[in-house]
Amino acid sequence: xxxxxxxxxxxxxxxxxxxxxxxxxxxxxxxxxxxxxxxxxxxxxxxxxxxxxxxxxxxxxxxxx
Amino acid sequence: xxxxxxxxxxxxxxxxxxxxxxxxxxxxxxxxxxxxxxxxxxxxxxxxxxxxxxxxxxxxxxxxxxxxxxxxxxxxxxxxxxxxxxxxxxxxxxxxxxxxxxxxxxxxxxxxxxxxxxxxxxxxxxxxxxxxxxxxxxxxxxxxxxxxxxxxxxxxxxxxxxxxxxxxxxxxxxxxxxxxxxxxxxxxxxxxxxxxxxxxxxxxxxxxxxxxxxxxxxxxxxxxxxxxxxxxxxxxxxxxxxxxxxxxxxxxxxxxxxxxxxxxxxxxxxxxxxxxxxxxxxxxxxxxxxxxxxxxxxxxxxxxxxxxxxxxxxxxxxxxxxxxxxxxxxxxxxxxxxxxxxxxxxxxxxxxxxxxxxxxxxxxxxxxxxxxxxxxxxxxxxxxxxxxxx
Ligand SMILES: Cc1cc2nc3c(=O)[nH]c(=O)nc-3n(C[C@H](O)[C@H](O)[C@H](O)COP(=O)(O)OP(=O)(O)OC[C@H]3O[C@@H](n4cnc5c(N)ncnc54)[C@H](O)[C@@H]3O)c2cc1C
Ligand code: SF4
Ligand code: SF4
Numbered sequence: 501x502x503x504x505x506x507x508x509x510x511x512x513x514x515x516x517x518x519x520x521x522x523x524x525x526x527x528x529x530x531x532x533x534x535x536x537x538x539x540x541x542x543x544x545x546x547x548x549x550x551x552x553x554x555x556x557x558x559x560x561x562x563x564x565x
Numbered sequence: 566x567x568x569x570x571x572x573x574x575x576x577x578x579x580x581x582x583x584x585x586x587x588x589x590x591x592x593x594x595x596x597x598x599x600x601x602x603x604x605x606x607x608x609x610x611x612x613x614x615x616x617x618x619x620x621x622x623x624x625x626x627x628x629x630x631x632x633x634x635x636x637x638x639x640x641x642x643x644x645x646x647x648x649x650x651x652x653x654x655x656x657x658x659x660x661x662x663x664x665x666x667x668x669x670x671x672x673x674x675x676x677x678x679x680x681x682x683x684x685x686x687x688x689x690x691x692x693x694x695x696x697x698x699x700x701x702x703x704x705x706x707x708x709x710x711x712x713x714x715x716x717x718x719x720x721x722x723x724x725x726x727x728x729x730x731x732x733x734x735x736x737x738x739x740x741x742x743x744x745x746x747x748x749x750x751x752x753x754x755x756x757x758x759x760x761x762x763x764x765x766x767x768x769x770x771x772x773x774x775x776x777x778x779x780x781x782x783x784x785x786x787x788x789x790x791x792x793x794x795x796x797x798x799x800x801x802x803x804x805x806x807x808x809x810x811x812x813x814x815x816x817x818x819x820x821x822x823x824x825x826x827x828x829x830x831x832x833x834x835x836x837x838x839x840x841x842x843x844x845x846x847x848x849x850x851x852x853x854x855x856x857x858x859x860x861x862x863x864x865x866x867x868x869x870x871x872x873x874x875x876x877x878x879x880x881x882x883x884x885x886x887x888x889x890x891x892x893x894x895x896x897x898x899x900x901x902x903x904x905x906x907x908x909x910x911x912x913x914x915x916x917x918x919x920x921x922x923x924x925x926x927x928x929x930x931x932x933x934x935x936x937x938x939x940x941x942x943x944x945x946x947x948x949x950x951x952x953x954x955x
Contacts, residue, residue: 513608514719515739515819519787521731523724528682528699529600547790550739550817 501541502557503534509553516545516554567708569593570870571863572696573675573715574683574722576603578852579838580715581666582621582859583866584675587713590867595707596670597681597698604663608818609852610742610782611662612755612772615653617853621860622669628661630774634753638933640917641760641910648928654755656772656780657852666856681705686712686725686834693726693833710875711866712834715859718819720840726831730840734787736823738767738849741795742782743815748807750779760910763802765789767849778813784820784849786906822846824899825892830880837862843887846895846902854891861886897950904944905937912940 510532517525524538525545546554571587573580576598584596611630618624633654638646671677678700685697687708695708714722720730750756756771763769766786773779781803783795796817803810821842829841837843837858844851865883869875908916916936920928931948938945 511817513817513819514717515737515817517719517721518732518819518821519734519737523721523731526684527719529680544734544787548734548737548739548787548819549790550741550795550819552794552796 502536503539503541503545504555504557505532505534506553506555509551511551511553513550515548515550519544519548567695567710569595569707569709571595571711571713571866572597572707572709573713573863574696575715575717575838575840576600576667576677576679577663577715577717577838577855578666579840579843579855579859579862580713581663581670582856583713583715583837583863584677585666585670585673586860586863587867587870588670588674588863590864590871592867592870594670594675595709596667596675596677597683597696598677598679599682601680603667603677603679604660606816607659607814608740608742608816609659610770610772610849611657611659611774611780612770612850613655613657613852614850615655618655621853621856622666624655625665628658628665630656630658631752631772633755633773635751635755637754637756638917639756639758640913641762642914642917644914644917644921646917646920646928646933647925648930648933649926651929656755656774658774659852683716683722686722688726691727691832693831696722710833711869711880713859713862713866714834714836714840715838715855715862717839718821720821720836723826723831723834723836723840726834728826728828728831728834728836730826730836730842732787732819732821732823732842734790736821736842737787738784738820738822739787739790739795740782740784740818740820741799741815742780742818743799743803743812744774744778744780745803745807745810746778746813748777748779748810760913762910763798765793766906769799769802820844820849820851822849822899822902825887825895829884829887830877832877833875835862835866835880835883843891843895846899847905854895857890858887861890894950897947900947901934901944904941904947908937908940916940
């Protein structure tokens with residue numbers, strides 16, 4: 501499973517960073533990246549994002565099956 | 566020799582106040598802000614109380630959008646409870662306000678560096694001795710005796726020092742805010758919507774900004790974020806109530822509503838503002854509490870520098886002074902917020918029906934909270950505490 505960032509949608513607000521329990525999200529002024537090796541796939545960043553920028557590829561697969 | 570006495574990370578209200586206070590004590594201070602602009606983008610409702618603001622800065626028409634004297638709360642069935650305010654409120658132009666605070670810090674002698682993204686700490690024997698940061702594609706290092714992390718909701722700098730700063734999902738509001746034009750609202754009134762329809766576990770606000778504009782936003786509890794999207798909700802709200810309004814700016818943002826972190830200092834570092842979870846857990850207001858925390862942190866840092874003592878023991882004055890100033894009240898407010906979170910839409914309607922019978926001039930926030938506490942008696946003690954200030 502992997503957290504995905506939808507292209508050109510992130511607002512760089514840091515809400516996801518603030519809840520990530522393992523500090524797996526890096527955010528600069530206009531650049532976000534997920535540190536996949538650290539991520540524990542808890543999915544709370546997906547829920548908390550106010551504009552639904554994040555998703556999990558496992559879920560995407562299920563949706564498209 | 567260190568490059569600086571104090572390094573402040575983050576140029577929001579907490580960081581600027583910290584930098585100003587430290588510089589005023591004679592500490593050689595620099596503030597590093599990752600964005601190219603202090604105060605922008607504005608991720609905020611921009612509402613503050615006048616008394617709180619005045620403790621730290623004289624209101625200036627340059628950054629005050631409107632002066633507020635009335636409040637309206639709408640229950641889920643849209644029963645409207647109107648009441649006056651004991652204290653005036655202001656809606657700020659935060660972009661200009663944050664500039665004014667940063668300018669004050671620089672006038673006190675602090676240096677300010679924008680486009681400086683702090684991505685590491687210099688650690689020696691578990692002591693924070695400085696920061697690493699990126700500036701225009703270049704990695705730079707600065708040493709200092711004390712680092713003050715005022716890096717907002719992300720609060721990563723504290724984590725780099727080993728502090729646990731992540732918010733629980735239930736303690737994080739997921740927010741979306743729009744500044745809209747062509748809107749006709751009472752310029753002296755702030756308007757709130759509560760309930761599951763528009764704001765599950767939070768509230769929706771309309772704050773007037775003058776000239777036919779308003780700051781309209783929404784914070785929902787992170788738990789509800791799974792099935793709700795604040796962006797879609799605000800746009801649905803605007804379509805329903807203000808179909809001719811146009812959105813001039815829209816941003817999202819997170820509001821940490823948990824209790825202030827147990828540990829807001831570690832060796833060589835202090836955390837303040839949103840980074841330390843200092844936001845009022847009931848209202849989500851964090852401008853004034855952040856300024857207060859920042860000022861105390863900067864002041865204590867300056868005193869440590871003067872005394873040449875940067876031990877954890879010497880920095881203890883910071884949590885102690887914070888606790889005395891806001892801490893107890895903050896904890897009572899956190900418990901009130903937990904009680905409010907359990908109130909159902911039916912109960913909210915019931916409370917509103919009871920309150921509308923009281924003429925608005927006789928209603929105060931205390932009366933409203935007392936009515937809420939009738940539904941949730943276990944809140945009564947905390948409500949009394951919060952209002953009596955003990
Ligand atoms: C939607 C919304 C509405 C709100 N409405 C209100 C309101 O009406 N009234 C109120 O009082 N409060 C409100 N708040 C809360 C208020 O905005 C915050 O509490 C306040 O801004 C906190 O100030 P701060 O200085 O701690 O953090 P911020 O103002 O967030 O400043 C932190 C700064 O640190 C910078 N930074 C972060 N990481 C780094 C790094 N690694 N290196 C360098 N710089 C970094 C950021 O770019 C930012 O500029 C609202 C918040 C939101 C999201
Ligand atoms: S899924 Fe959890 S661990 Fe992974 S980035 Fe999101 S919040 Fe962090
Ligand atoms: S919460 Fe969403 S919009 Fe905000 S930084 Fe994270 S991914 Fe981007």
